[in-house]
Amino acid sequence: MTMTAMQMSDRSHEASEYLVSVRNLRRHFPIKEGVLQRVAGHVRAVDDVSFDIRRGETVGLVGESGCGKTTLGRCISGLLNPTEGGVYFGLESEPHRELDDLLNTPSDGRTAEQDQRLKELTHLYRIDAMPKKRWAEYRRNCQVVFQDAFSSLNPRQLVKDIVGRPLKVYREASGSHLNARVIELLDSVGLGEQHLFRYPHQFSGGQRQRISIARALALDPNFIVLDEPTSALDVSVQAQILNLLHRLQQEHGLTYLFITHDLNVVRHMSDRIVVMYLGQICETGPSREVFQNPRHPYTEALIAADPTGGSEERDGFRLMGPIPDPARPPRGCRFHTRCPVATEFCGWDVDDVVRQLESSGVSIEGVSAVERHSDFSAELDFGTEAQAAVLVDQLQSDAVPDVMKRSLSQLKRSDKRVSVAFDPVEEVRLERVGPEHDTACVLHTNQYPQLRERS
Ligand SMILES: Nc1ncnc2c1ncn2[C@@H]1O[C@H](COP(=O)(O)OP(=O)(O)O)[C@@H](O)[C@H]1O
Ligand code: SF4
Ligand SMILES: [Mg+2]
Structure with missing residues (x-):
């Protein structure tokens, strides 16, 4: 021992x-x-x-x-x-x-x-x-x-x-x-x-x-x-x-x-x-505690992916999609693009629009200019009105997770221009959730009290 x-x-x-x-x-x-x-x-x-x-x-x-x-x-x-x-x-x-x-x-x-x-x-x-x-x-x-x-x-x-x-x-x-x-x-x-x-x-x-x-x-x-x-x-x-x-x-x-x-x-x-996960600590704690009571969905996914260590009720957790590029890590919680229980507070932003469309095999054809106002809002200019309309349709389609749609505060097309905006969120912080046990997941920390009230 x-x-x-x-x-x-x-x-x-x-x-x-x-x-x-x-x-x-x-x-x-x-x-x-x-x-x-x-x-x-x-x-x-x-x-x-x-x-x-x-x-x-x-x-x-x-x-x-x-x-x-x-x-x-x-x-x-x-x-x-x-x-x-x-x-x-x-x-x-x-x-x-x-x-x-x-x-x-x-x-x-x-x-x-x-x-x-x-x-x-x-x-x-x-x-x-x-x-x-x-x-x-x-x-x-x-x-x-x-x-x-x-x-x-x-x-x-x-x-x-x-x-x-x-x-x-x-x-x-x-x-x-x-x-x-x-x-x-x-x-x-x-x-x-x-x-x-x-x-x-x-x-x-x-x-x-x-x-x-x-x-x-x-x-x-x-x-x-x-x-x-x-x-x-x-x-x-x-x-x-x-x-x-x-x-x-x-x-x-x-x-x-x-x-x-x-x-x-x-x-x-x-x-x-x-x-x-992607250059940051998402959970840390005593080994027993982390295995028996993992808080971060990524840890749960790792345990579930382990054929000898995971318990059966956690078997539902599977890692989805590709690991994002560490040169352009997702904002908010870096895991939000693959998290099965992500919320609207998890960091959806303009890059996710591009990521989502890329991963569903749709290219944003005809984008002639992107004017970023912040990480959370941008205007995209297209060559034609039809192309602009395709983007709006895509963002409302099943290719985009519901929770990402919910965090959109604006999705508007006028002529060849599409404005997208998300509710800005902060980087997810590592917080104490038990003795020496820290996690960086908004479902378990006090960063967004409204989430705790909901659960
Ligand atoms: N010398 C280097 N130059 C450029 N990129 C690097 C270098 N070393 C590692 N990286 C990049 O940094 C990231 C982390 O790599 P690494 O520390 O080897 O991860 P791990 O050991 O967890 O597999 C990867 O995206 C990798 O490509
Ligand atoms: S903060 Fe928690 S719920 Fe949100 S994406 Fe990250 S791991 Fe998932
Ligand atoms: Mg290595």
Whole structure:
């Protein structure tokens, strides 16, 4: 068993309780076009993510492919710099509280003294701003195991050099001492001395993952980011690697961030779950609670999609339609284009008009100009009146969800021009719905009290 939240809090005064604290982290990638490589937009791979990882626990980070898990994992391990926000390491309780207070105060509302204190905390704890020595300590302490052991292991190196390399780089061991340490590491992952002089291609997928794990353990880290460590393996081999990771966690008191698209894998490994959708957290909470009482429809869909984990009454939930483009994430709740229980408050806007028509195979032919007044209102000019009328018909047809029609505050055609407007809504916020359990769904939060009255 991994350590429970209760046991964790008992230990909190020994060392800092929070190993890693992610705050308002964004990582955007520019999309470049044409020969001049002009920046045409940004993929918002991670878009304002905050959560904590406590010492000794396993946090499962789940979501469909492309939702930003690897990017977040790379920022956390310091392999990638955030575009905004940051990753804080080793905050004790008091600075942790202080940092949150300061970050929650709008920058124009902070006093000069508060600004100064924020700078100090950033310098002391944020991994991209901390002194070199502390950063080196973090790099040592935080290791990564990738999904694809084949490409992360140098094919021209012998196992003894792959596993021994970190020890050499950090001048931890040399000569016969190095050899003995490498054998010890191989031993701890179920391999042995007989494997020292072999190349990665001479091993099976599961064995290669064992080599990666041995290498990650070489410097005796206390935190390992596991990025889909078993996703490329057969089910039976998966179970062996999960057992190994579990045993190593017990033996070395490790903290894990376990990244996976398969909720079933983390179910038995994690103390807490963080569910991501299109670059944001949509639900987070203690693992048991999230599985037994999921609040966000996306989490429900993931559980239902999992053939071994979902309960039957949730079987009705299925993910509909394609994942939207992370360069143009839907407004309001990013999940609203696929949510089976979406409401008129969930963020319908002008982009949905285009998305809906595209996905129902209708092209808005003849649009000669689009004049956007805001995200929520626009005027579209067509070449002919007939074309304009087609759009209005389409928006009133079955191709468009009823709830989207209900959130239209204006749909008007005059000659060749169509005006569409939606009731503006805010971004859906993550709110507390139970002990340590947060969700970003208007059906469970207080963002729109009228919805709660309705239910
Ligand atoms: N180096 C990069 N340049 C441009 N886009 C990237 C880069 N890395 C990731 N992305 C994009 O960011 C999004 C999130 O990717 P990723 O973090 O790999 O998701 P996941 O691990 O959840 O599958 C995807 O749309 C992906 O195409
Ligand atoms: S806020 Fe809730 S109901 Fe609305 S789209 Fe998102 S998940 Fe669905
Ligand atoms: Mg990934």
